[in-house]
Amino acid sequence: MTARVAVLVSGGGTNLQAILDASARGEMPSAKVALVVSSNPEAFALERARRAGVETAVCPRAGRTQAEFEAGLESVLRAHEIDLIVLAGFMTILSAAFVSKYPERILNVHPSLIPSFCGAGFYGLRVHRAALDYGVKVTGATVHFVNEIPDGGRIIAQKAVDVLEGDTPESLQRRVMEQAEWVLLPRAVEKVASEMGGTSI
Numbered sequence: 001m002t003a004r005v006a007v008l009v010s011g012g013g014t015n016l017q018a019i020l021d022a023s024a025r026g027e028m029p030s031a032k033v034a035l036v037v038s039s040n041p042e043a044f045a046l047e048r049a050r051r052a053g054v055e056t057a058v059c060p061r062a063g064r065t066q067a068e069f070e071a072g073l074e075s076v077l078r079a080h081e082i083d084l085i086v087l088a089g090f091m092t093i094l095s096a097a098f099v100s101k102y103p104e105r106i107l108n109v110h111p112s113l114i115p116s117f118c119g120a121g122f123y124g125l126r127v128h129r130a131a132l133d134y135g136v137k138v139t140g141a142t143v144h145f146v147n148e149i150p151d152g153g154r155i156i157a158q159k160a161v162d163v164l165e166g167d168t169p170e171s172l173q174r175r176v177m178e179q180a181e182w183v184l185l186p187r188a189v190e191k192v193a194s195e196m197g198g199t200s201i
């Protein structure tokens with residue numbers, strides 16, 4: 001069985017691109033990116049999806065309650081018969097009620113070695129700024145299942161990345177993406193998809 005994957009995005013979508021590229025290279029035989037959903041209508045990730053011929057949907061977060069937002073998201077996921085959800089730079093925390101409907105069917109990539117620099121308030125460049133402020137010499141990325149605790153679900157894969165003298169949040173973010181996130185995420189999606197064995201959400 002090929003798992004039908006929805007990638008949820010909010011911004012640039014370089015992790016989405018890594019998944020699309022790995023898929024095009026034949027490295028994800030158990031998974032098909034069937035849908036890209038953005039919480040932000042302006043996200044460049046939507047353009048990346050269109051260029052790859054993947055269907056897109058926008059579920060705006062702004063101006064809606066969490067319940068309204070999640071009802072819209074759930075209906076688009078069901079309409080596309082999605083088996084597996086990947087949060088790739090998706091900047092909205094999903095409620096416990098929502099994630100409990102998809103146990104071990106939602107993956108997230110986080111730009112640190114969990115349990116460091118994670119949880120509510122740690123996203124994007126803030127994570128790398130916190131790592132530099134703390135003075136750690138090694139950071140990295142984590143792919144994990146999503147449960148009701150922000151960044152608290154079971155870890156699937158991690159990769160360490162050196163912090164270098166003179167790093168800025170931007171230079172560290174780039175290195176963590178290149179050396180860890182873009183490598184780990186497609187592999188983790190393939191691993192989970194290959195182990196799913198026909199169960200649908």
Ligand code: GAR
Nearest residue numbers: 012013014015089109110111123124
């Ligand atoms: C990535 O570094 C991702 O790990 C991070 O946002 C960036 C999105 O980049 N996600 C979080 O911080 C979630 N807590 P992208 O849109 O280019 O993939």
